[in-house]
Amino acid sequence: MDTTQYMDVFMEESREHLQTLNQKILELENNSREPAVLDEIFRSAHTLKGMSATMGFERIAELTHEMENVLSNLRGTEIRVNTQIIDLLFKCLDALENMVEAIAGGDSDTVDITGLVGLLRQSVLEDSDDVEAFPKNEAFSPDFSINQYDLTVLHEAERKDFCIFHIRIDLDSGCIMKAARAYMVFRKLEEFGEIVKSVPAVPEIEDEQFDLSFQVLFVAQATQEVIHHALESIAEVRVGSLALVNLNDVQPSTTTRPGVVESGGEDTAAISEQPFIPNEPGAGRSPATGAKLLKANQTVRVDIERLDVLMNLVGELVINKTRLDQIAINAESTDLSETIEHIDRITIDLQNVVMKVRMVPIEQVFNRFPRMVRDMAKELGKEINLIIEGKETELDRTVIDEIGDPLVHLLRNAIDHGVEKPETRRQNGKPVEAIIRLVAKHEGNHVVIEVEDDGRGINPEAIRAKSVKKGLIAAKEAEQLDDQGAIDLIWKAGFSMAETVSDISGRGVGLDVVRNKIESLNGSIDIQTQVGKGTMFKVRLPLTLAIIQALLVNVGKEIYAIPLSTIDETTSIQPGQINNVQNQEVVLLRGKVLPLVRLHQVLAVSGEENTTGELFVVVVRKGNNQAGLIVDSLIGQQDIVIKSAGKLLQGIPGIAGATILGNGDVSLILDIGTLF
Amino acid sequence: MGFDNELQLVAFFLGGEEYAVDIHYVREINRLLNITRVPRAPYYIEGVINLRGNVVPVIDLRKRFNLAATEMTDRTRIVVIQTGEIMVGLIVDGVSEVMRLSATSIEPPPALISSVHQEFLYGVGKLEERLLILLNLERVIDLDIAC
Numbered sequence: 001m002d003t004t005q006y007m008d009v010f011m012e013e014s015r016e017h018l019q020t021l022n023q024k025i026l027e028l029e030n031n032s033r034e035p036a037v038l039d040e041i042f043r044s045a046h047t048l049k050g051m052s053a054t055m056g057f058e059r060i061a062e063l064t065h066e067m068e069n070v071l072s073n074l075r076g077t078e079i080r081v082n083t084q085i086i087d088l089l090f091k092c093l094d095a096l097e098n099m100v101e102a103i104a105g106g107d108s109d110t111v112d113i114t115g116l117v118g119l120l121r122q123s124v125l126e127d128s129d130d131v132e133a134f135p136k137n138e139a140f141s142p143d144f145s146i147n148q149y150d151l152t153v154l155h156e157a158e159r160k161d162f163c164i165f166h167i168r169i170d171l172d173s174g175c176i177m178k179a180a181r182a183y184m185v186f187r188k189l190e191e192f193g194e195i196v197k198s199v200p201a202v203p204e205i206e207d208e209q210f211d212l213s214f215q216v217l218f219v220a221q222a223t224q225e226v227i228h229h230a231l232e233s234i235a236e237v238r239v240g241s242l243a244l245v246n247l248n249d250v251q252p253s254t255t256t257r258p259g260v261v262e263s264g265g266e267d268t269a270a271i272s273e274q275p276f277i278p279n280e281p282g283a284g285r286s287p288a289t290g291a292k293l294l295k296a297n298q299t300v301r302v303d304i305e306r307l308d309v310l311m312n313l314v315g316e317l318v319i320n321k322t323r324l325d326q327i328a329i330n331a332e333s334t335d336l337s338e339t340i341e342h343i344d345r346i347t348i349d350l351q352n353v354v355m356k357v358r359m360v361p362i363e364q365v366f367n368r369f370p371r372m373v374r375d376m377a378k379e380l381g382k383e384i385n386l387i388i389e390g391k392e393t394e395l396d397r398t399v400i401d402e403i404g405d406p407l408v409h410l411l412r413n414a415i416d417h418g419v420e421k422p423e424t425r426r427q428n429g430k431p432v433e434a435i436i437r438l439v440a441k442h443e444g445n446h447v448v449i450e451v452e453d454d455g456r457g458i459n460p461e462a463i464r465a466k467s468v469k470k471g472l473i474a475a476k477e478a479e480q481l482d483d484q485g486a487i488d489l490i491w492k493a494g495f496s497m498a499e500t501v502s503d504i505s506g507r508g509v510g511l512d513v514v515r516n517k518i519e520s521l522n523g524s525i526d527i528q529t530q531v532g533k534g535t536m537f538k539v540r541l542p543l544t545l546a547i548i549q550a551l552l553v554n555v556g557k558e559i560y561a562i563p564l565s566t567i568d569e570t571t572s573i574q575p576g577q578i579n580n581v582q583n584q585e586v587v588l589l590r591g592k593v594l595p596l597v598r599l600h601q602v603l604a605v606s607g608e609e610n611t612t613g614e615l616f617v618v619v620v621r622k623g624n625n626q627a628g629l630i631v632d633s634l635i636g637q638q639d640i641v642i643k644s645a646g647k648l649l650q651g652i653p654g655i656a657g658a659t660i661l662g663n664g665d666v667s668l669i670l671d672i673g674t675l676f
Numbered sequence: 677m678g679f680d681n682e683l684q685l686v687a688f689f690l691g692g693e694e695y696a697v698d699i700h701y702v703r704e705i706n707r708l709l710n711i712t713r714v715p716r717a718p719y720y721i722e723g724v725i726n727l728r729g730n731v732v733p734v735i736d737l738r739k740r741f742n743l744a745a746t747e748m749t750d751r752t753r754i755v756v757i758q759t760g761e762i763m764v765g766l767i768v769d770g771v772s773e774v775m776r777l778s779a780t781s782i783e784p785p786p787a788l789i790s791s792v793h794q795e796f797l798y799g800v801g802k803l804e805e806r807l808l809i810l811l812n813l814e815r816v817i818d819l820d821i822a823c
Contacts, residue, residue, distance in 0.1 A: 316729060558713065603715040643731040645714070645724055647762050648819060652716050658724055658731040666712040666724045666731055 006176050010055050012301065014100045017044040021093055022371050029086045029374075035075070042071050046211065047178075048096070054174035060099050063113045066120040067092050073124055085123060090371075092116055150217070153196055157219040158247050162193060165220065165227065168240035170213040175236045179208045184234050186216075192227060193220025213240055304397060307358055314347075314354050315641040318547060321347050322638060322662035351547060351639070359394040362440045362449070365404045366391045369411060369438060376415045383422055383433040384415060390440040395447050399521055399541055403449070406514040410451040410537050411436070413511075418455030418535050428532070430454070446523075447543060452536040458529040460486035470494060487529060491515050522642075522656065524673070548642060550659070550669065552635035553618060556605040559667045560631075561640055561659055566672040568619045568626060570634060575611060587617070587628060594619065594628045597676045602654070620672045627676065642669065681779040685801070687808060688755060688768040691743040695768075696777075696801060696808040701757040705771055708752055718819055722767060725754070732756065734765035740816065741793065757813060764817050777801045782810065795821055 024041045031037065045064050052060035067089065074081060095116055154164055167189075171181055182205045189195055196217040200210050220227065224242055231239050321343060328337045366388050377384040395403070419434040426432055437452045460483040467473045467489045478486070489495060493512040518525045523541040542548075550561040551570070577587050578596065585596040596617070600609040610632055617628040640659040645668070649655070656671035685696040686705075711723040711734055720739035724731050734754060738745055751770035756763065785797040796816050801808040815821055 312729075319729075605715070643729075645731050646733045646764065648733045648764055648817065649714060649717060649721070649724070652714065654716060655714065658712075660726050660729065660731070664726055665710050666726050668712065668714060668724075 006055065009176065010051055011100065011104050013051060014048060014060075017048045018093060018097055018100065019367055020044045021048075022090075023367060025086060025089050025093070026370050026374065028081060029083075038071065038075050042068065042075065043209065043211065045071060047208065050173055050212075051176055054176055057099070057103060059113055060096060063092060063096060063099075063116060063120075066117050069124050070120050088116075088119055088123060090375075092120070150196055154217075154219065154247055157194075157196075162219040162221055163223075164196075164245040164247065165218045165224070166215065166241070166243045166245050167218055167227070167231075168213055168215045168242075169231065170238045170240040172236040172238070173212060175212070178210070178212075179206050181234065181236055182206075182210075182214060185231060185237060188230050188234060189216065189218055189220070189227070192222045192230070193218060217245075307354075307397065311354055311358065314351055315547065317347055318351065318639050318641055319660050319662065323664075324662075326662045348639075355396075355547075358397045360397050360400045361391065362393050362395055362400065362403075362447075363391040365400060365407065366438060366440070368404075369407075372408070373411065373415060373436065376412065380415065381421065382415065382419050384419060385433050385435050387435060387437045388439075389437065393440040393442060393447055395541065396543065399447075402517065402521055403539075403541065406517045406539070407438075407449065407451065409511070409514050410539075411438070414451055414453040414455065414535065418453035418457075420456050424456075443540070446540045449539040449541070450536055451539075452534065454534040457531040457533055457535055458487055458490070458527075459531050460484075463487055463489050467492070467495065487527060490527070520650070547639055549637060550640045551618065551637050552661075552667065553599075553616075553629075553631040554633045554635060555599045555603060555631050556607040556609075558603075558605055559635065559661065559665075560599070560603070561638075561667050561669045562618055562620065562629070562672070563656070563669065564637065566620045566622075568621055571617050571619065571628075572614045573617055575613075575615060589619070589628070592626075594626055596628045596630055598630045600630070600632075602676055622672050622676075640667075640669070683777045683779055683782070683801075685775055685777055685808070685810070686755065687772045687775055688753070689770045689772060690737055690741070690768050691746075694772060694806060694808055695811055696775075697755070697757065697811050697813055699774060701759055701813050703756045703758050703763065706754045706756060706765070708748060708754060708767075721819075725765060727756065727763075727765075730763070732763050732765055734767060735817065736767045737816075738767070738769075741796065757817075759813055759817065762817060766816075775803065777803055777808070785809075 021041060021044050024037050024044070027034070027037045028041065045068050049061050049064035049068065052058075052064065070085065070089070074085070095113055099113075157164060169182070169185055171178055175181055186195060186198075186202075196219060198205065198214060198216040200214060204210060205214055218227075224244065228239055228242050231237060231242075321340075324340050324343070328340050369388070370386055373384055373386045414436050419436070420428070420430075422432045425434065435454050437450065439448075439450045439452070441448055463486045464478040464481065467486075468475045468478050472492050472494060473489065481489075490511050493510065495510050495512070515525055518539055518541070521541055523539060525540070526538045527535065528538070529535040549564040551564055551567055552559055552561050571589065573587050578585050579587070581593070585598075586593050587596055588594070594617075598609065599605070616631050616634055618631060618634075619626055619628050642657045643659060644650075645652075645655065645658045654671055654675035656669045658666050658668050661667050684699040686699050686702045687694055687696040689695075706725075706727075709725045709727075711725055713723045714721055714733070717723075717733075720736050722734045722736040722739075724733050726732075737743075746769070748767075749769075753768055753771050754765040755768055755771065756765045758764075781803070782799045782801045784799050785794060786800065796812055798810040798812040801810055
């Protein structure tokens with residue numbers, strides 16, 4: 001079988017399963033009594049085994065098989081979950097990850113696993129003699145529960161001379177895309193009749209949350225032979241059983257709630273000889289929605305590059321739409337204006353949709369942290385409880401891709417420098433277990449990510465001493481800094497608190513790298529710290545990097561764009577209203593003193609500044625303060641596509657980037673945070 | 677003359693002398709486009725241009741090399757070059773030609789060849805009677821190097 005075409009699918013899914021395994025084994029370590037967790041681990045390992053065997057990656061299959069043996073013994077309670085087993089399983093995962101990545105890199109699987117396999121076998125033998133072969137079909141029970149609604153549908157079908165079938169479908173053990181096969185089965189069945197329900201329920205089947213078989217209850221006006229034949233014609237699908245159901249055999253359930261008797265007679269009933277199972281997932285799903293959901297919830301994996309191209313095209317469209325707006329103003333044609341208004345709406349919708357498509361939950365990044373924190377804490381002999389909040393917060397894909405490394409850095413810092421050793425914590429009257437909180441949340445047009453520890457905090461004195469010692473700052477200068485200023489020295493290149501270079505930190509890659517990265521994403525990072533109490537890093541990131549709303553203003557002959565998110569209001573004043581307070585021009589705006597900034601001057605625009613007549617003021621927010629920017633005139637509000645002004649011009653204070661106007665000219669976007 | 681030892685160069689005029697850069701760096705050569713001034717940028721950054729949807733900074737080479745300023749003419753060109761991730765336009769007095777030059781005819785820059793800062797030079801190429809000043813582009817566009 002030629003499997004190259006499945007390679008991408010294999011890689012993607014393997015990584016997903018490995019991620020699930022990592023997460024779930026962590027859960028298992030913390031809560032070893034939850035059978036559902038084990039089930040999920042088992043399922044992922046099993047799928048991984050099946051996939052890799054089909055693709056011909058024997059070592060991965062072998063290793064996962066051995067892991068399964070251990071897992072099944074855990075499940076059968078022959079052995080207990082203990083640290084050794086968890087560590088061993090993690091080692092296996094690391095090996096699997098290496099193997100998968102090696103395959104991705106073009107190598108065949110060459111990683112040596114004999115040692116691990118030996119350890120796995122040993123751990124099975126230690127605790128039990130009977131090594132059972134890997135079990136099957138435990139993910140769900142083969143029986144069916146039927147609720148009132150289903151029963152009504154079945155009775156109705158029978159009245160109309162439909163036959164009722166109970167079908168069990170088995171997929172080949174090497175089946176790669178089980179959900180796709182299941183979908184084909186559903187489609188085939190729908191040619192004959194209607195699916196009343198399936199076990200597991202449709203969403204779970206779509207998520208491939210089943211082992212190798214599933215069951216459906218199906219009504220149709222066809223014979224068993226025809227259906228059997230039709231199903232067998234689908235590749236990798238076998239009909240495990242196909243039985244006609246007689247509704248009279250459907251026994252009322254013993255758990256029927258008394259007093260609730262509806263048209264069908266029984267409230268709940270169970271098919272087959274097995275007892276009724278309460279809380280059957282998917283119970284109550286109507287046949288129609290069941291079938292429709294299968295279609296509605298389909299997803300497509302798309303190369304991120306294609307999305308980028310799409311985004312660029314939408315960007316170009318926005319630029320040209322702006323150009324059209326200007327043409328329409330000059331042309332004074334109502335038809336044209338109406339059409340453009342229409343295009344305007346469509347463009348906005350399109351933009352929003354593309355934007356949404358690019359949004360990814362930050363979960364993707366956060367998911368790898370629990371394991372990392374666990375391993376590091378263990379290595380350093382610290383006890384740490386990592387609390388993650390808001391992992392469903394969505395961010396632009398480009399931001400997600402870039403934010404991982406800075407966050408790893410901050411977490412490592414927190415674990416290595418922030419959190420004290422358990423004995424120190426005990427001496428200081430703190431709980432032995434340190435808490436590191438990783439929180440993502442929305443704040444206006446931004447997403448804020450906080451990394452907070454309850455460790456020792458940062459002592460400004462220590463920073464001063466260290467910076468002077470490293471030659472980053474003169475001793476005299478250091479003395480003059482206030483505490484916050486001293487703490488801000490940690491952002492300087494070359495700063496490191498570590499006395500010795502450890503595996504974890506102190507390699508000279510400092511917080512300056514973190515800050516640069518975040519600023520290159522148009523974000524910002526702050527630190528709040530209190531000696532003895534802890535440290536919090538607060539990262540602010542823009543929701544998207546691509547298109548923003550901005551106010552275009554004239555300053556002399558030049559046009560600048562001011563992001564709307566920073567503007568509180570616009571107003572106009574008379575020159576006579578301007579007062580001087582300590583050499584700073586201010587104006588009284590509704591009883592509040594508003595400092596003024598003449599853009600003409602701060603941007604060194606050539607030409608005479610308008611000093612008489614009405615002055616236009618754009619009131620902007622910078623942190624907690626307001627300021628009024630004096631401009632020559634306001635052009636209007638517009639969607640602008642943010643373009644980088646190139647690496648060369650990065651970091652010019654006051655300039656956030658550039659955009660292309662409707663006439664093709666470049667206009668600069670002001671960065672209020674660093675402008676004045 | 678071996679193929680490997682031959683350089684293909686784009687030659688251009690600047691302040692009465694002829695300069696050249698390796699053609700591999702050259703993306704395109706444009707007439708003057710509308711340039712938007714960038715406040716607070718180094719003074720030899722003339723501004724940014726719209727190059728088919730990309731915003732590209734432009735360096736005035738005369739200013740970069742501390743040469744006397746002149747009026748822009750019909751022959752003034754923007755040579756767009758790319759080194760690594762950086763794309764940048766260079767304003768020159770005019771582009772003369774694309775030529776081949778044997779690597780053996782390139783000598784290190786003599787101490788006092790021109791008014792241009794030594795650091796920006798890669799060497800001097802001799803082509804019959806012409807002298808071509810070869811630029812070290814990485815340094816020319818490195819804004820940390822003052823002229």
